[in-house]
Amino acid sequence: MYKPFVKHLENELFNRFNLQNRAIPAGLELKVSDRGRNPATIQSWCYQCPQLRKIRYTYIDAGESAQIFNSVIYPNHHYDLPLLGVDFLSFGKIKNLVVLDFQPLFQDDAYQRKYIEPLKFLHAKYPDLAQNLEMKFYDANQYFSKYLLFAKTDAETVATRLLAAFNDYLNLYWQMLDEAEPLQDPEDIARIVKAQKDYDQYSAERDPASGLFSSYFGHEWAERFLYGFLFEDAVPLA
Template sequence: MSIPAAPRATSLDPVQLPDWRWQCFLDEAVAALQPLGPEPYPIDPQFLSREGVTGSKAKPVPVATATWACQTEKFRQVRAACVSAGSAASVLNFVINPRTCYDLPFFGADLVTLPNGHLLALDLQPVDRGDRLHTEAVWPELLTIFERWKQALPDGGPIPEEAQPYFSPGFLWTRIPLGAEGDALIDAVIRPAFQEYLQMYLKLEASASPVSAERSEQLLAGQKRYTRYRAEKDPARGMLSRFYGSEWTEAYIHDVLFDLESQSV
């Protein structure tokens, strides 16, 4: 009798990392996407999960990285890059890339814990902030959500001028301390803000209608500018290179995290 082959890993396999701070955020996002009928997104198996070691020889720290990804009718790629490295780092980078035949912004969440504190960001990121057709219907509702949560958080600091075109007026950005105070803010503010930003984005998705071919080309050009910038400036490059080497890291950044150049839309 033949032995059934083991099921092949896919990008929809649940992520469960040891001592990972952001598990409930990813679980809630995955659950929110289920009504859209998500299908696996093609990712090379070498990027679905990876383990390594950081720290010194005397005090090695286990590192685990995992990727969750899907695609839907209106989303070209939804992906979560997840890193757990004990006290050295705990990261969730969750991005929704819309198909360019729909006039939608990106959804972006960066939830990062490092030894000196938490760096947390939420946004509905425009393809082109100066494009009024693309933005003006979105920001009033987003700003209402933004203002409500912003007042409960310390400011994250200035945004570099070169990055400003890629963030909306509702960019929620904060730095908070480790420990009980930071944990309380994450539970009371960041988690419900994440849920509200995501629910607003999914409401935009539900109402989005196909655009003209000309408009789709404009959106594609804007998305390519955005993804090139993000790939060039990815702040995780140094950390991932320390964990896994530069060759794997560059392939992960360009072929998974910001893969638009190599994909059909």
């Protein structure tokens, strides 16, 4: 269901950047579940280039029961740009949840004006994908923008509307990256290192997918996947 989105992201990345493979720890790149009635496969890809220090995306294919496309792009630490976050989920073709955002590292006004206000017109362009839903796992005021696309929708809308929105958000992201001035001051750069690390810590601790990973692939594998790959700069709680 979301495979055309993976293809689209890949085409964009390979056309625009000089990508290098970024290692995924052994055993985390691909896993096939033997539990349950439907076989589930989880596969991940990871790249880097001079502007983007970590580009990762993951696809879970559990046939009719679940299709999930998740991705985070982390800019180089010389840029204070938001992270690009993608979480498209579909369960039994009935429950479809799509989230797409420029995930802000900071919440101050200057940052919002610079990196979040430009999203406003895109957010307004896709009212059917911007539903202002309440968040249960995350705090909407931390690492999310007010112009995120966040919707519970039907397969028809996913098929007909989401690719255009995805393309628009991606294009704006590439444009911002193009225009970004690299930070020079080591203190500024250290602040970005910390903010990206805090994002990983926050995300690893709250990830609503943790139970899903455990149920398909076992608890031990799920913890390794979360702390060893998805949010590798997070430290597991003792």
